[in-house]
Amino acid sequence: MAHSTWLYQMRDIKFQIKEWLPLEEKLLSLDAYKDYYGIDDIDNFLDVNFKVCRDVMCPANKDADEPGATFVGGNEHAVVTPDSFKNVYKTIQDAELGQQFGFRGEGKIPLVWYAPILEMQSGASPSIVMFWCLTQGATTVLQDYGTQKQKDVFLEKMLAGQWCGTMGLTEPGAGSEVGALASKAFPTDKPHIYKMKGTKCFITSGDHDLAENIIHLMLAKTPGAAEGTAGISLFIVPKFWVDPDTGEMGAWNDVTSVGIEHKMGIHGSSTLTLAMGENDNCYG
Ligand SMILES: Cc1cc2nc3c(=O)[nH]c(=O)nc-3n(C[C@H](O)[C@H](O)[C@H](O)COP(=O)(O)OP(=O)(O)OC[C@H]3O[C@@H](n4cnc5c(N)ncnc54)[C@H](O)[C@@H]3O)c2cc1C
Known part of the structure:
Protein backbone atom coordinates (compact mmCIF):
# COMPACT_ATOMS: atom_id res chain seq x y z
CA MET A 1 0.00 0.00 0.00
CA LEU A 134 -0.88 -13.22 18.47
CA THR A 135 1.41 -12.35 21.38
CA GLN A 136 -1.44 -10.31 22.76
CA GLY A 137 -3.67 -13.43 22.69
CA ALA A 138 -1.04 -15.55 24.39
CA THR A 139 -0.29 -12.98 27.12
CA THR A 140 -3.99 -12.58 27.86
CA VAL A 141 -4.33 -16.35 28.39
CA LEU A 142 -1.29 -16.36 30.69
CA GLN A 143 -2.52 -13.33 32.63
CA ASP A 144 -5.97 -14.86 33.12
CA TYR A 145 -5.15 -18.56 33.59
CA GLY A 146 -1.39 -18.94 34.22
CA THR A 147 0.07 -19.86 37.60
CA GLN A 148 2.01 -17.15 39.43
CA LYS A 149 5.22 -18.94 38.49
CA GLN A 150 4.29 -19.04 34.80
CA LYS A 151 3.45 -15.35 34.90
CA ASP A 152 6.75 -14.54 36.62
CA VAL A 153 8.77 -16.49 34.06
CA PHE A 154 7.05 -15.55 30.80
CA LEU A 155 4.97 -12.43 31.05
CA GLU A 156 7.47 -9.64 31.49
CA LYS A 157 9.43 -10.48 28.33
CA MET A 158 6.29 -11.20 26.31
CA LEU A 159 4.62 -7.98 27.39
CA ALA A 160 7.74 -6.09 26.42
CA GLY A 161 7.82 -7.73 22.97
CA GLN A 162 11.21 -9.33 23.64
CA TRP A 163 9.53 -12.74 23.26
CA CYS A 164 6.51 -13.36 21.03
CA GLY A 165 3.63 -15.79 21.48
CA THR A 166 1.41 -18.00 19.34
CA MET A 167 -1.84 -19.91 19.69
CA GLY A 168 -1.42 -23.55 18.57
CA LEU A 169 -4.86 -25.10 18.14
CA THR A 170 -5.24 -26.32 14.56
CA GLU A 171 -3.90 -29.63 13.27
CA PRO A 172 -4.12 -31.30 9.85
CA GLY A 173 -7.04 -33.42 11.10
CA ALA A 174 -8.52 -30.95 13.59
CA GLY A 175 -9.66 -27.51 12.44
CA SER A 176 -13.26 -26.64 13.28
CA GLU A 177 -13.45 -29.94 15.15
CA VAL A 178 -10.68 -29.04 17.55
CA GLY A 179 -11.57 -31.90 19.91
CA ALA A 180 -10.22 -34.35 17.31
CA LEU A 181 -6.65 -33.14 17.83
CA ALA A 182 -3.94 -35.79 17.96
CA SER A 183 -1.07 -33.94 19.69
CA LYS A 184 0.04 -35.69 22.85
CA ALA A 185 1.67 -34.58 26.10
CA PHE A 186 3.34 -37.34 28.12
CA PRO A 187 4.14 -36.78 31.80
CA THR A 188 7.85 -36.93 32.69
CA ASP A 189 9.49 -37.58 36.05
CA LYS A 190 9.79 -33.79 36.51
CA PRO A 191 6.68 -32.22 38.04
CA HIS A 192 4.58 -30.16 35.58
CA ILE A 193 6.91 -30.95 32.65
CA TYR A 194 5.53 -32.95 29.71
CA LYS A 195 7.12 -34.45 26.61
CA MET A 196 5.30 -33.10 23.56
CA LYS A 197 4.56 -34.86 20.26
CA GLY A 198 2.37 -33.69 17.40
CA THR A 199 1.89 -31.42 14.39
CA LYS A 200 0.15 -28.06 14.26
CA CYS A 201 -0.76 -26.20 11.08
CA PHE A 202 -1.75 -22.65 10.14
CA ILE A 203 0.07 -21.23 13.18
CA THR A 204 0.23 -17.45 12.75
CA SER A 205 3.69 -16.01 13.51
CA GLY A 206 4.81 -19.60 14.17
CA ASP A 207 8.40 -18.53 13.54
CA HIS A 208 10.22 -15.35 12.53
CA ASP A 209 13.26 -13.25 13.33
CA LEU A 210 11.59 -10.33 15.13
CA ALA A 211 11.94 -11.66 18.68
CA GLU A 212 14.53 -13.77 20.46
CA ASN A 213 12.08 -16.48 21.53
CA ILE A 214 8.56 -17.64 20.64
CA ILE A 215 6.29 -19.00 23.33
CA HIS A 216 3.81 -21.40 21.74
CA LEU A 217 0.60 -22.13 23.64
CA MET A 218 -0.21 -25.61 22.32
CA LEU A 219 -3.36 -27.67 22.74
CA ALA A 220 -2.67 -31.36 23.35
CA LYS A 221 -4.06 -34.36 25.22
CA THR A 222 -2.45 -36.37 27.99
CA PRO A 223 -2.66 -40.19 27.82
CA GLY A 224 -6.12 -41.41 28.83
CA ALA A 225 -7.72 -37.96 28.45
CA ALA A 226 -11.43 -37.81 27.57
CA GLU A 227 -12.61 -37.84 23.96
CA GLY A 228 -13.43 -34.52 22.28
CA THR A 229 -12.87 -31.06 23.68
CA ALA A 230 -13.30 -32.23 27.31
CA GLY A 231 -9.89 -33.95 27.15
CA ILE A 232 -7.88 -30.99 25.86
CA SER A 233 -5.14 -29.34 27.94
CA LEU A 234 -3.01 -26.30 27.16
CA PHE A 235 0.80 -26.40 27.31
CA ILE A 236 3.47 -23.71 27.19
CA VAL A 237 5.97 -24.94 24.59
CA PRO A 238 8.79 -22.44 24.04
CA LYS A 239 10.81 -22.47 20.81
CA PHE A 240 13.93 -22.17 22.96
CA TRP A 241 13.53 -23.87 26.34
CA VAL A 242 12.91 -21.54 29.29
CA ASP A 243 14.05 -22.75 32.71
CA PRO A 244 10.85 -22.88 34.79
CA ASP A 245 12.70 -21.79 37.93
CA THR A 246 15.06 -19.09 36.70
CA GLY A 247 13.40 -17.95 33.44
CA GLU A 248 16.76 -18.37 31.64
CA MET A 249 16.53 -19.16 27.93
CA GLY A 250 18.19 -22.44 26.95
CA ALA A 251 18.58 -24.76 23.95
CA TRP A 252 16.24 -25.23 20.98
CA ASN A 253 13.17 -27.16 22.17
CA ASP A 254 12.61 -29.38 19.12
CA VAL A 255 9.72 -27.36 17.64
CA THR A 256 10.47 -27.76 13.91
CA SER A 257 9.19 -25.22 11.38
CA VAL A 258 8.06 -27.51 8.57
CA GLY A 259 6.76 -25.00 6.04
CA ILE A 260 4.97 -21.72 5.44
CA GLU A 261 1.52 -21.05 3.94
CA HIS A 262 1.39 -18.63 1.00
CA LYS A 263 -1.72 -16.53 1.49
CA MET A 264 -3.12 -13.89 -0.82
CA GLY A 265 -3.35 -10.54 0.96
CA ILE A 266 -1.19 -11.40 3.99
CA HIS A 267 1.89 -12.79 2.31
CA GLY A 268 4.07 -11.06 4.91
CA SER A 269 2.47 -12.91 7.83
CA SER A 270 4.30 -16.13 8.66
CA THR A 271 1.67 -18.88 8.98
CA LEU A 272 3.50 -22.11 9.69
CA THR A 273 3.22 -25.85 10.08
CA LEU A 274 5.08 -26.78 13.26
CA ALA A 275 6.14 -30.27 14.37
CA MET A 276 6.71 -30.91 18.07
CA GLY A 277 9.17 -33.65 19.03
CA GLU A 278 10.59 -34.74 15.66
CA ASN A 279 13.76 -35.59 17.61
CA ASP A 280 11.85 -36.81 20.67
CA ASN A 281 13.15 -33.82 22.61
CA CYS A 282 10.27 -31.33 22.86
CA TYR A 283 8.93 -30.32 26.27
CA GLY A 284 6.14 -28.17 27.60
C1 LIG B 1 -4.42 -17.12 7.73
C2 LIG B 1 -4.76 -18.12 8.79
C3 LIG B 1 -4.18 -18.02 10.04
C4 LIG B 1 -4.47 -18.95 11.03
N1 LIG B 1 -3.87 -18.86 12.26
C5 LIG B 1 -4.08 -19.83 13.17
C6 LIG B 1 -3.37 -19.80 14.42
O1 LIG B 1 -2.61 -18.86 14.72
N2 LIG B 1 -3.55 -20.83 15.27
C7 LIG B 1 -4.38 -21.87 14.99
O2 LIG B 1 -4.49 -22.77 15.81
N3 LIG B 1 -5.07 -21.92 13.83
C8 LIG B 1 -4.94 -20.93 12.92
N4 LIG B 1 -5.61 -20.97 11.73
C9 LIG B 1 -6.46 -22.12 11.45
C10 LIG B 1 -7.95 -21.84 11.57
O3 LIG B 1 -8.29 -21.62 12.89
C11 LIG B 1 -8.64 -23.01 10.92
O4 LIG B 1 -8.49 -22.81 9.55
C12 LIG B 1 -10.09 -23.13 11.31
O5 LIG B 1 -10.18 -23.63 12.62
C13 LIG B 1 -10.85 -24.02 10.34
O6 LIG B 1 -10.25 -25.27 10.25
P1 LIG B 1 -9.91 -25.91 8.80
O7 LIG B 1 -9.17 -24.92 8.00
O8 LIG B 1 -9.28 -27.25 9.06
O9 LIG B 1 -11.30 -26.08 8.10
P2 LIG B 1 -12.37 -27.24 8.33
O10 LIG B 1 -12.62 -27.43 9.78
O11 LIG B 1 -11.96 -28.44 7.53
O12 LIG B 1 -13.64 -26.57 7.67
C14 LIG B 1 -13.80 -26.49 6.25
C15 LIG B 1 -15.18 -25.97 5.95
O13 LIG B 1 -16.19 -26.85 6.48
C16 LIG B 1 -17.06 -26.13 7.34
N5 LIG B 1 -17.42 -26.98 8.49
C17 LIG B 1 -16.57 -27.59 9.33
N6 LIG B 1 -17.25 -28.30 10.25
C18 LIG B 1 -18.55 -28.11 9.99
C19 LIG B 1 -19.76 -28.59 10.60
N7 LIG B 1 -19.74 -29.40 11.66
N8 LIG B 1 -20.93 -28.20 10.07
C20 LIG B 1 -20.97 -27.38 8.98
N9 LIG B 1 -19.86 -26.91 8.36
C21 LIG B 1 -18.69 -27.28 8.85
C22 LIG B 1 -16.30 -24.91 7.79
O14 LIG B 1 -17.17 -23.84 8.12
C23 LIG B 1 -15.47 -24.59 6.54
O15 LIG B 1 -16.22 -23.84 5.63
C24 LIG B 1 -5.38 -20.03 10.74
C25 LIG B 1 -5.96 -20.12 9.48
C26 LIG B 1 -5.67 -19.18 8.51
C27 LIG B 1 -6.33 -19.32 7.17
Whole structure:
Protein backbone atom coordinates (compact mmCIF):
# COMPACT_ATOMS: atom_id res chain seq x y z
CA MET A 1 0.00 0.00 0.00
CA ALA A 2 1.49 3.30 -1.01
CA HIS A 3 2.03 5.80 1.73
CA SER A 4 -0.36 8.29 0.14
CA THR A 5 -3.28 5.86 -0.22
CA TRP A 6 -3.67 5.25 3.51
CA LEU A 7 -6.32 7.59 4.86
CA TYR A 8 -7.73 7.70 8.34
CA GLN A 9 -10.49 9.86 9.73
CA MET A 10 -9.09 10.93 13.12
CA ARG A 11 -11.82 13.45 13.83
CA ASP A 12 -14.41 10.70 13.56
CA ILE A 13 -12.69 8.38 16.00
CA LYS A 14 -11.93 11.16 18.49
CA PHE A 15 -15.57 12.21 18.36
CA GLN A 16 -16.71 8.68 19.19
CA ILE A 17 -14.26 8.13 22.03
CA LYS A 18 -14.05 11.58 23.59
CA GLU A 19 -17.46 13.07 22.95
CA TRP A 20 -19.99 10.32 22.29
CA LEU A 21 -18.95 7.65 24.80
CA PRO A 22 -19.26 8.60 28.51
CA LEU A 23 -15.65 7.60 29.14
CA GLU A 24 -14.71 10.33 31.56
CA GLU A 25 -17.57 9.67 34.00
CA LYS A 26 -17.56 5.88 33.67
CA LEU A 27 -14.45 4.04 32.47
CA LEU A 28 -11.79 6.58 33.42
CA SER A 29 -13.13 6.93 36.96
CA LEU A 30 -12.36 3.24 37.67
CA ASP A 31 -9.38 2.44 39.91
CA ALA A 32 -7.48 0.79 37.05
CA TYR A 33 -7.33 4.08 35.12
CA LYS A 34 -8.17 7.09 37.26
CA ASP A 35 -4.65 7.77 38.53
CA TYR A 36 -3.11 7.27 35.10
CA TYR A 37 -5.18 8.74 32.30
CA GLY A 38 -7.50 11.63 31.57
CA ILE A 39 -9.76 12.00 28.57
CA ASP A 40 -7.26 14.13 26.64
CA ASP A 41 -4.50 11.50 26.84
CA ILE A 42 -6.26 9.58 24.07
CA ASP A 43 -5.13 12.27 21.60
CA ASN A 44 -1.51 11.44 22.25
CA PHE A 45 -1.98 7.66 21.75
CA LEU A 46 -3.99 8.15 18.58
CA ASP A 47 -1.75 10.84 17.09
CA VAL A 48 1.48 8.92 17.71
CA ASN A 49 -0.08 5.74 16.34
CA PHE A 50 -1.34 7.63 13.29
CA LYS A 51 2.18 8.86 12.51
CA VAL A 52 3.73 5.42 13.05
CA CYS A 53 1.12 3.86 10.73
CA ARG A 54 1.51 6.53 8.06
CA ASP A 55 5.29 6.96 8.15
CA VAL A 56 6.60 3.52 9.21
CA MET A 57 4.00 0.77 8.72
CA CYS A 58 2.48 1.86 5.40
CA PRO A 59 5.80 2.19 3.58
CA ALA A 60 6.85 -1.25 4.92
CA ASN A 61 3.64 -2.88 3.72
CA LYS A 62 4.89 -3.10 0.13
CA ASP A 63 7.53 -5.55 1.44
CA ALA A 64 4.69 -7.66 2.85
CA ASP A 65 3.73 -8.59 -0.71
CA GLU A 66 7.22 -8.92 -2.10
CA PRO A 67 9.43 -10.45 -0.67
CA GLY A 68 6.99 -11.15 2.21
CA ALA A 69 7.98 -13.53 4.99
CA THR A 70 10.55 -15.95 3.53
CA PHE A 71 10.86 -19.55 4.70
CA VAL A 72 14.51 -20.59 5.00
CA GLY A 73 14.16 -23.50 7.45
CA GLY A 74 16.47 -24.40 10.32
CA ASN A 75 16.08 -24.10 14.06
CA GLU A 76 17.31 -20.57 14.75
CA HIS A 77 14.98 -18.46 12.59
CA ALA A 78 13.16 -20.54 9.97
CA VAL A 79 11.41 -17.43 8.64
CA VAL A 80 13.25 -14.28 7.64
CA THR A 81 11.36 -10.99 7.51
CA PRO A 82 12.33 -7.87 5.54
CA ASP A 83 14.40 -5.23 7.38
CA SER A 84 11.44 -2.86 7.14
CA PHE A 85 9.41 -5.26 9.35
CA LYS A 86 12.15 -5.16 11.97
CA ASN A 87 12.01 -1.39 11.92
CA VAL A 88 8.22 -1.42 12.33
CA TYR A 89 8.37 -3.97 15.16
CA LYS A 90 11.00 -1.94 17.04
CA THR A 91 9.02 1.26 16.55
CA ILE A 92 5.79 -0.30 17.83
CA GLN A 93 7.67 -1.89 20.73
CA ASP A 94 9.39 1.36 21.75
CA ALA A 95 6.15 3.34 21.49
CA GLU A 96 4.26 0.60 23.39
CA LEU A 97 1.61 0.54 20.69
CA GLY A 98 1.07 -3.22 20.57
CA GLN A 99 -1.85 -4.07 22.80
CA GLN A 100 0.13 -6.33 25.08
CA PHE A 101 2.83 -3.70 25.49
CA GLY A 102 0.29 -1.36 27.05
CA PHE A 103 -1.32 -4.01 29.24
CA ARG A 104 1.08 -4.32 32.14
CA GLY A 105 -1.29 -4.26 35.07
CA GLU A 106 -1.02 -0.83 36.62
CA GLY A 107 -1.35 1.97 34.14
CA LYS A 108 -2.71 -0.23 31.37
CA ILE A 109 -4.59 1.54 28.61
CA PRO A 110 -8.34 0.91 28.33
CA LEU A 111 -9.29 -1.58 25.64
CA VAL A 112 -11.64 0.92 24.03
CA TRP A 113 -8.60 3.13 23.32
CA TYR A 114 -6.74 0.21 21.84
CA ALA A 115 -9.50 -0.68 19.34
CA PRO A 116 -8.88 2.28 16.98
CA ILE A 117 -5.11 1.88 17.43
CA LEU A 118 -5.32 -1.74 16.24
CA GLU A 119 -7.75 -0.79 13.49
CA MET A 120 -5.28 1.78 12.14
CA GLN A 121 -2.40 -0.70 12.32
CA SER A 122 -4.45 -3.40 10.58
CA GLY A 123 -5.27 -0.94 7.80
CA ALA A 124 -1.64 0.13 7.48
CA SER A 125 -0.37 -3.46 7.18
CA PRO A 126 -2.60 -6.48 7.83
CA SER A 127 0.46 -8.74 7.61
CA ILE A 128 2.83 -6.95 9.97
CA VAL A 129 0.25 -6.36 12.70
CA MET A 130 -0.04 -10.17 13.09
CA PHE A 131 3.40 -10.33 14.67
CA TRP A 132 2.21 -8.63 17.87
CA CYS A 133 -1.51 -9.56 17.73
CA LEU A 134 -0.88 -13.22 18.47
CA THR A 135 1.41 -12.35 21.38
CA GLN A 136 -1.44 -10.31 22.76
CA GLY A 137 -3.67 -13.43 22.69
CA ALA A 138 -1.04 -15.55 24.39
CA THR A 139 -0.29 -12.98 27.12
CA THR A 140 -3.99 -12.58 27.86
CA VAL A 141 -4.33 -16.35 28.39
CA LEU A 142 -1.29 -16.36 30.69
CA GLN A 143 -2.52 -13.33 32.63
CA ASP A 144 -5.97 -14.86 33.12
CA TYR A 145 -5.15 -18.56 33.59
CA GLY A 146 -1.39 -18.94 34.22
CA THR A 147 0.07 -19.86 37.60
CA GLN A 148 2.01 -17.15 39.43
CA LYS A 149 5.22 -18.94 38.49
CA GLN A 150 4.29 -19.04 34.80
CA LYS A 151 3.45 -15.35 34.90
CA ASP A 152 6.75 -14.54 36.62
CA VAL A 153 8.77 -16.49 34.06
CA PHE A 154 7.05 -15.55 30.80
CA LEU A 155 4.97 -12.43 31.05
CA GLU A 156 7.47 -9.64 31.49
CA LYS A 157 9.43 -10.48 28.33
CA MET A 158 6.29 -11.20 26.31
CA LEU A 159 4.62 -7.98 27.39
CA ALA A 160 7.74 -6.09 26.42
CA GLY A 161 7.82 -7.73 22.97
CA GLN A 162 11.21 -9.33 23.64
CA TRP A 163 9.53 -12.74 23.26
CA CYS A 164 6.51 -13.36 21.03
CA GLY A 165 3.63 -15.79 21.48
CA THR A 166 1.41 -18.00 19.34
CA MET A 167 -1.84 -19.91 19.69
CA GLY A 168 -1.42 -23.55 18.57
CA LEU A 169 -4.86 -25.10 18.14
CA THR A 170 -5.24 -26.32 14.56
CA GLU A 171 -3.90 -29.63 13.27
CA PRO A 172 -4.12 -31.30 9.85
CA GLY A 173 -7.04 -33.42 11.10
CA ALA A 174 -8.52 -30.95 13.59
CA GLY A 175 -9.66 -27.51 12.44
CA SER A 176 -13.26 -26.64 13.28
CA GLU A 177 -13.45 -29.94 15.15
CA VAL A 178 -10.68 -29.04 17.55
CA GLY A 179 -11.57 -31.90 19.91
CA ALA A 180 -10.22 -34.35 17.31
CA LEU A 181 -6.65 -33.14 17.83
CA ALA A 182 -3.94 -35.79 17.96
CA SER A 183 -1.07 -33.94 19.69
CA LYS A 184 0.04 -35.69 22.85
CA ALA A 185 1.67 -34.58 26.10
CA PHE A 186 3.34 -37.34 28.12
CA PRO A 187 4.14 -36.78 31.80
CA THR A 188 7.85 -36.93 32.69
CA ASP A 189 9.49 -37.58 36.05
CA LYS A 190 9.79 -33.79 36.51
CA PRO A 191 6.68 -32.22 38.04
CA HIS A 192 4.58 -30.16 35.58
CA ILE A 193 6.91 -30.95 32.65
CA TYR A 194 5.53 -32.95 29.71
CA LYS A 195 7.12 -34.45 26.61
CA MET A 196 5.30 -33.10 23.56
CA LYS A 197 4.56 -34.86 20.26
CA GLY A 198 2.37 -33.69 17.40
CA THR A 199 1.89 -31.42 14.39
CA LYS A 200 0.15 -28.06 14.26
CA CYS A 201 -0.76 -26.20 11.08
CA PHE A 202 -1.75 -22.65 10.14
CA ILE A 203 0.07 -21.23 13.18
CA THR A 204 0.23 -17.45 12.75
CA SER A 205 3.69 -16.01 13.51
CA GLY A 206 4.81 -19.60 14.17
CA ASP A 207 8.40 -18.53 13.54
CA HIS A 208 10.22 -15.35 12.53
CA ASP A 209 13.26 -13.25 13.33
CA LEU A 210 11.59 -10.33 15.13
CA ALA A 211 11.94 -11.66 18.68
CA GLU A 212 14.53 -13.77 20.46
CA ASN A 213 12.08 -16.48 21.53
CA ILE A 214 8.56 -17.64 20.64
CA ILE A 215 6.29 -19.00 23.33
CA HIS A 216 3.81 -21.40 21.74
CA LEU A 217 0.60 -22.13 23.64
CA MET A 218 -0.21 -25.61 22.32
CA LEU A 219 -3.36 -27.67 22.74
CA ALA A 220 -2.67 -31.36 23.35
CA LYS A 221 -4.06 -34.36 25.22
CA THR A 222 -2.45 -36.37 27.99
CA PRO A 223 -2.66 -40.19 27.82
CA GLY A 224 -6.12 -41.41 28.83
CA ALA A 225 -7.72 -37.96 28.45
CA ALA A 226 -11.43 -37.81 27.57
CA GLU A 227 -12.61 -37.84 23.96
CA GLY A 228 -13.43 -34.52 22.28
CA THR A 229 -12.87 -31.06 23.68
CA ALA A 230 -13.30 -32.23 27.31
CA GLY A 231 -9.89 -33.95 27.15
CA ILE A 232 -7.88 -30.99 25.86
CA SER A 233 -5.14 -29.34 27.94
CA LEU A 234 -3.01 -26.30 27.16
CA PHE A 235 0.80 -26.40 27.31
CA ILE A 236 3.47 -23.71 27.19
CA VAL A 237 5.97 -24.94 24.59
CA PRO A 238 8.79 -22.44 24.04
CA LYS A 239 10.81 -22.47 20.81
CA PHE A 240 13.93 -22.17 22.96
CA TRP A 241 13.53 -23.87 26.34
CA VAL A 242 12.91 -21.54 29.29
CA ASP A 243 14.05 -22.75 32.71
CA PRO A 244 10.85 -22.88 34.79
CA ASP A 245 12.70 -21.79 37.93
CA THR A 246 15.06 -19.09 36.70
CA GLY A 247 13.40 -17.95 33.44
CA GLU A 248 16.76 -18.37 31.64
CA MET A 249 16.53 -19.16 27.93
CA GLY A 250 18.19 -22.44 26.95
CA ALA A 251 18.58 -24.76 23.95
CA TRP A 252 16.24 -25.23 20.98
CA ASN A 253 13.17 -27.16 22.17
CA ASP A 254 12.61 -29.38 19.12
CA VAL A 255 9.72 -27.36 17.64
CA THR A 256 10.47 -27.76 13.91
CA SER A 257 9.19 -25.22 11.38
CA VAL A 258 8.06 -27.51 8.57
CA GLY A 259 6.76 -25.00 6.04
CA ILE A 260 4.97 -21.72 5.44
CA GLU A 261 1.52 -21.05 3.94
CA HIS A 262 1.39 -18.63 1.00
CA LYS A 263 -1.72 -16.53 1.49
CA MET A 264 -3.12 -13.89 -0.82
CA GLY A 265 -3.35 -10.54 0.96
CA ILE A 266 -1.19 -11.40 3.99
CA HIS A 267 1.89 -12.79 2.31
CA GLY A 268 4.07 -11.06 4.91
CA SER A 269 2.47 -12.91 7.83
CA SER A 270 4.30 -16.13 8.66
CA THR A 271 1.67 -18.88 8.98
CA LEU A 272 3.50 -22.11 9.69
CA THR A 273 3.22 -25.85 10.08
CA LEU A 274 5.08 -26.78 13.26
CA ALA A 275 6.14 -30.27 14.37
CA MET A 276 6.71 -30.91 18.07
CA GLY A 277 9.17 -33.65 19.03
CA GLU A 278 10.59 -34.74 15.66
CA ASN A 279 13.76 -35.59 17.61
CA ASP A 280 11.85 -36.81 20.67
CA ASN A 281 13.15 -33.82 22.61
CA CYS A 282 10.27 -31.33 22.86
CA TYR A 283 8.93 -30.32 26.27
CA GLY A 284 6.14 -28.17 27.60
C1 LIG B 1 -4.42 -17.12 7.73
C2 LIG B 1 -4.76 -18.12 8.79
C3 LIG B 1 -4.18 -18.02 10.04
C4 LIG B 1 -4.47 -18.95 11.03
N1 LIG B 1 -3.87 -18.86 12.26
C5 LIG B 1 -4.08 -19.83 13.17
C6 LIG B 1 -3.37 -19.80 14.42
O1 LIG B 1 -2.61 -18.86 14.72
N2 LIG B 1 -3.55 -20.83 15.27
C7 LIG B 1 -4.38 -21.87 14.99
O2 LIG B 1 -4.49 -22.77 15.81
N3 LIG B 1 -5.07 -21.92 13.83
C8 LIG B 1 -4.94 -20.93 12.92
N4 LIG B 1 -5.61 -20.97 11.73
C9 LIG B 1 -6.46 -22.12 11.45
C10 LIG B 1 -7.95 -21.84 11.57
O3 LIG B 1 -8.29 -21.62 12.89
C11 LIG B 1 -8.64 -23.01 10.92
O4 LIG B 1 -8.49 -22.81 9.55
C12 LIG B 1 -10.09 -23.13 11.31
O5 LIG B 1 -10.18 -23.63 12.62
C13 LIG B 1 -10.85 -24.02 10.34
O6 LIG B 1 -10.25 -25.27 10.25
P1 LIG B 1 -9.91 -25.91 8.80
O7 LIG B 1 -9.17 -24.92 8.00
O8 LIG B 1 -9.28 -27.25 9.06
O9 LIG B 1 -11.30 -26.08 8.10
P2 LIG B 1 -12.37 -27.24 8.33
O10 LIG B 1 -12.62 -27.43 9.78
O11 LIG B 1 -11.96 -28.44 7.53
O12 LIG B 1 -13.64 -26.57 7.67
C14 LIG B 1 -13.80 -26.49 6.25
C15 LIG B 1 -15.18 -25.97 5.95
O13 LIG B 1 -16.19 -26.85 6.48
C16 LIG B 1 -17.06 -26.13 7.34
N5 LIG B 1 -17.42 -26.98 8.49
C17 LIG B 1 -16.57 -27.59 9.33
N6 LIG B 1 -17.25 -28.30 10.25
C18 LIG B 1 -18.55 -28.11 9.99
C19 LIG B 1 -19.76 -28.59 10.60
N7 LIG B 1 -19.74 -29.40 11.66
N8 LIG B 1 -20.93 -28.20 10.07
C20 LIG B 1 -20.97 -27.38 8.98
N9 LIG B 1 -19.86 -26.91 8.36
C21 LIG B 1 -18.69 -27.28 8.85
C22 LIG B 1 -16.30 -24.91 7.79
O14 LIG B 1 -17.17 -23.84 8.12
C23 LIG B 1 -15.47 -24.59 6.54
O15 LIG B 1 -16.22 -23.84 5.63
C24 LIG B 1 -5.38 -20.03 10.74
C25 LIG B 1 -5.96 -20.12 9.48
C26 LIG B 1 -5.67 -19.18 8.51
C27 LIG B 1 -6.33 -19.32 7.17
